[in-house]
Amino acid sequence: GQQLNQSPQSMFIQEGEDVSMNCTSSSIFNTWLWYKQDPGEGPVLLIALYKAGELTSNGRLTAQFGITRKDSFLNISASIPSDVGIYFCAGLSGGGADGLTFGKGTHLIIQP
């Protein structure tokens, strides 16, 4: 099956620093999604990317859909305490058959 490699697995940063995480795949995806999950809650969609090369921002978050369609990155600028959580990338191929393929998550920890 398809697999996504998400890195880093965890990040310990100071408040105010910028954050960067990425996902790579051996397969092509038609859609890349980035989710954030808080403890005890379901994943919440942050950014959706639908076209190769697309660069999309949502406040302090910026994500890009790689040209090869096999990778994506998420950047968070000027991190704040509420950014703490687990960030997941997810890829979708075709019309949604087989659901999303998820990365294993990046655990972001912010030290004040």
Add this chain to the structure above:
Amino acid sequence: DADVTQTPRNRITKTGKRIMLECSQTKGHDRMYWYRQDPGLGLRLIYYSFDVKDINKGEISDGYSVSRQAQAKFSLSLESAIPNQTALYFCATSDLFQGTDTQYFGPGTRLTVL
């Protein structure tokens, strides 16, 4: 009110018991999904349904069954629960829009099988 709701939010049960987890959505989406989340493994797809008469197995369907009672309702059953089914379970919905299929998740059900 939440667009995707799951009940119960937490459940502790014993090995061999039958368990049903329920999902309801008010988003009007045709597509619904059940995922399981285990530490370090991310989310894995159990079953999905593209409309009321459509049921499909996902990556890890063994030991589970589903029922799509209506467009807005999709339930997951464990016929005879076993301890390695202890996990977080998430329902998601989506609607094919402009050729893409963004999924929205419920808050999750934490299931513990003793």
